Amino acid sequence: MTALFNFQSLILVILLTICTSTYAHYYFPAFIDRNKNNYFMGVFWKCARVGERMSPYIALGLVVMAMMEFWG
Known part of the structure; x- marks a missing residue:
């Protein structure tokens, strides 16, 4: 199954x-x-802006996703 589905x-x-x-x-x-x-x-430029401005939330999202992969 691909990541899109x-x-x-x-x-x-x-x-x-x-x-x-x-x-x-x-x-x-x-x-x-x-x-x-x-x-x-331009998509990568926008993603870079989101990463710079919302870095604590992105980091928290990655930690949550890592825990879900580990326990799920």
Whole structure:
């Protein structure tokens, strides 16, 4: 089953995309900022912004998802 049809996997993919985009923006800010108006790469710019501004909530979501994977 792909991540698109399983809600828990979809949330995990979204959280990991946000974390990866934030990490990439920290090390390569010019690359992410240059492509913010591009349709495909703009998604990563938006994910980086969400990761920067909501990092405690994203971290909490990842911890909850890790616990659900461990016990579920």
